[in-house]
Amino acid sequence: MAPDWIAVDWGTSNLRVTAMGPEGPLATRGSDQGMGQLAPDGFEPALLALISDWLPATGQMPVMVCGMAGARQGWVEARYRAVPCTPLDAGALTPVPTRDPRLEVRIAPGLSQADPADVMRGEETQIAGALTLDPGFDGVICLPGTHSKWAHVSAGEVVSFQTFLTGELFALLSEQSVLRHGLAGGDGFEEDAFDAALSDALSHPHRFAARLFGLRAEGLLSGLTPVAARSRLSGLLIGVELAAARPYWLGQPVTLVGAEKLSALYARALAQQGITARQLSGPASALAGLASLRRP
Amino acid sequence: MAPDWIAVDWGTSNLRVTAMGPEGPLATRGSDQGMGQLAPDGFEPALLALISDWLPATGQMPVMVCGMAGARQGWVEARYRAVPCTPLDAGALTPVPTRDPRLEVRIAPGLSQADPADVMRGEETQIAGALTLDPGFDGVICLPGTHSKWAHVSAGEVVSFQTFLTGELFALLSEQSVLRHGLAGGDGFEEDAFDAALSDALSHPHRFAARLFGLRAEGLLSGLTPVAARSRLSGLLIGVELAAARPYWLGQPVTLVGAEKLSALYARALAQQGITARQLSGPASALAGLASLRRP
Numbered sequence: 081m082a083p084d085w086i087a088v089d090w091g092t093s094n095l096r097v098t099a100m101g102p103e104g105p106l107a108t109r110g111s112d113q114g115m116g117q118l119a120p121d122g123f124e125p126a127l128l129a130l131i132s133d134w135l136p137a138t139g140q141m142p143v144m145v146c147g148m149a150g151a152r153q154g155w156v157e158a159r160y161r162a163v164p165c166t167p168l169d170a171g172a173l174t175p176v177p178t179r180d181p182r183l184e185v186r187i188a189p190g191l192s193q194a195d196p197a198d199v200m201r202g203e204e205t206q207i208a209g210a211l212t213l214d215p216g217f218d219g220v221i222c223l224p225g226t227h228s229k230w231a232h233v234s235a236g237e238v239v240s241f242q243t244f245l246t247g248e249l250f251a252l253l254s255e256q257s258v259l260r261h262g263l264a265g266g267d268g269f270e271e272d273a274f275d276a277a278l279s280d281a282l283s284h285p286h287r288f289a290a291r292l293f294g295l296r297a298e299g300l301l302s303g304l305t306p307v308a309a310r311s312r313l314s315g316l317l318i319g320v321e322l323a324a325a326r327p328y329w330l331g332q333p334v335t336l337v338g339a340e341k342l343s344a345l346y347a348r349a350l351a352q353q354g355i356t357a358r359q360l361s362g363p364a365s366a367l368a369g370l371a372s373l374r375r376p
Numbered sequence: 377m378a379p380d381w382i383a384v385d386w387g388t389s390n391l392r393v394t395a396m397g398p399e400g401p402l403a404t405r406g407s408d409q410g411m412g413q414l415a416p417d418g419f420e421p422a423l424l425a426l427i428s429d430w431l432p433a434t435g436q437m438p439v440m441v442c443g444m445a446g447a448r449q450g451w452v453e454a455r456y457r458a459v460p461c462t463p464l465d466a467g468a469l470t471p472v473p474t475r476d477p478r479l480e481v482r483i484a485p486g487l488s489q490a491d492p493a494d495v496m497r498g499e500e501t502q503i504a505g506a507l508t509l510d511p512g513f514d515g516v517i518c519l520p521g522t523h524s525k526w527a528h529v530s531a532g533e534v535v536s537f538q539t540f541l542t543g544e545l546f547a548l549l550s551e552q553s554v555l556r557h558g559l560a561g562g563d564g565f566e567e568d569a570f571d572a573a574l575s576d577a578l579s580h581p582h583r584f585a586a587r588l589f590g591l592r593a594e595g596l597l598s599g600l601t602p603v604a605a606r607s608r609l610s611g612l613l614i615g616v617e618l619a620a621a622r623p624y625w626l627g628q629p630v631t632l633v634g635a636e637k638l639s640a641l642y643a644r645a646l647a648q649q650g651i652t653a654r655q656l657s658g659p660a661s662a663l664a665g666l667a668s669l670r671r672p
Contacts, residue, residue, distance in 0.1 A: 152596075160597075196586075197593040197600075227554065227589060243589035245553065252548040257541065258523065285582035289613075290492075290620040293523060293539040297493040300448075301456075304493075317585075324586040 085142040087370040090149035092116045115148035123155035140184040144370045147202035150187040160192035167208040170373045209368030219333035224342045230328040244321045262299030264306030273308040274315040281319025338362045381438040383666040386445035388412045411444035419451035436480040440666045443498035446483040456488035463504040466669045505664030515629035520638045526624040540617045558595030560602030569604040570611040577615025634658040
């Protein structure tokens with residue numbers, strides 16, 4: 081295999097590399113060597129471990145990186161670009177010095193917003209990709225995940241954005257808090273429990289803090305099942321996010337970019353509010369964003 | 377030392393025993409043998425490790441227990457009593473069979489509420505103690521902690537109560553979430569940061585989810601100090617709790633029962649709302665509650 085270039089999505093917990101040919105992706109590989117586990121001199125070996133057999137005997141291979149590899153604690157810091165601005169700028173990539181002369185690595189910087197203070201790293205590339213996949217889109221892009229982002233996009237620029245800890249809160253509460261005793265792992269889902277909790281959280285977000293322990297108490301007292309409790313926690317947290325993100329989605333076209341199952345939950349939640357959201361794949365959007373940097 | 381009886385406060389993470397004489401406490405000891413680490417047959421040895429030299433050569437020593445030792449996963453289940461009811465009832469203690477014939481152990485049951493579903497274990501004893509220390513109190517007792525409780529008390533009975541995960545959320549967010557990177561450990565506190573976050577959360581609780589990541593982003597972009605970030609997280613979480621607990625405290629006399637520093641934060645927060653709260657010590661209230669069970 082002789083790729084033209086290599087696309088790299090380097091998150092906090094995972095590394096994902098794709099060999100790119102003239103027609104698109106040739107192969108994808110991944111590892112758990114995310115930014116969180118690596119010191120600065122650990123990035124090049126972690127990358128080579130996945131791509132060395134894609135490199136030419138002589139000459140240089142362009143490697144385009146997005147995500148947390150550009151954080152201050154990452155490989156080389158790629159300083160934030162301040163919104164309003166285009167999500168990516170081919171002229172504003174940060175070159176990375178490497179020991180292996182065959183590598184020509186550049187990192188796409190994240191975006192920052194002064195007030196309210198906010199930052200993203202990696203999602204800007206997915207947003208750029210979503211705009212490639214849906215040219216001329218004007219509206220709101222929501223990227224559900226550990227740290228969900230809502231971005232207002234207009235005329236090809238990110239105008240403003242807002243981050244929510246929803247995914248991280250769900251993980252902490254369901255795996256490490258007292259609620260874990262009453263929550264199923266696994267994949268079960270109860271639509272009614274999700275819908276009711278979502279609606280309650282959207283209508284009465286100030287009661288959020290009072291609802292959490294109720295999941296535990298109802299499990300003890302009235303046999304709330306773990307699957308129902310988990311679905312309800314999900315509805316509650318997404319509902320509180322939607323309540324705070326209302327200025328973003330109200331009356332706007334919304335595109336969801338992310339993992340399919342999680343995006344489907346957000347789509348269901350938005351549908352309850354009369355919003356039909358389009359769904360795009362997160363990895364495909366990231367690839368499309370990185371590919372857009374290669375074009376003239 | 378020859379105590380009349382022994383008071384035991386057995387929480388999830390800690391065990392605290394007090395030798396009681398006719399005039400009150402003679403000595404207190406503790407260990408980390410909380411309910412969370414113990415199988416049912418581990419409770420008696422954990423207790424004996426602390427009190428064996430307080431036991432008589434012959435005859436029985438009354439041991440009065442409150443807290444999580446009475447949970448379903450505890451020593452012996454002490455089934456909840458349903459509110460409205462007095463916080464404690466000397467006639468409704470659960471006797472515990474022991475191998476050591478010198479022990480005469482009884483566990484005080486917790487309280488349950490059907491709708492909204494809620495439970496407490498241990499706090500009912502502190503409430504009973506607070507009523508002993510302040511006889512005739514009618515109003516609201518707030519017990520800040522890992523799982524904060526608000527209880528409406530009238531004519532010596534707990535009428536209703538509500539639990540909040542505030543302390544657990546603070547621990548998870550400050551120690552395990554992405555926010556940990558920007559939060560000080562230690563004891564620093566900035567009043568202005570706490571007050572502003574509290575006021576913001578009380579006025580706009582629906583923005584809670586949007587505020588959390590801002591702590592991280594302001595640390596990265598505008599130098600928010602770890603002490604200020606920690607104070608603001610505290611104000612934010614207590615503010616969201618107060619927003620949801622408003623039906624409890626609004627226009628009511630409030631007594632805070634708990635650890636001194638945490639109670640002081642709640643007192644400060646309530647003072648912002650024009651409420652002057654009395655503060656009582658948590659351990660002293662628990663002792664007073666257990667002691668009330670010994671009286672005719």
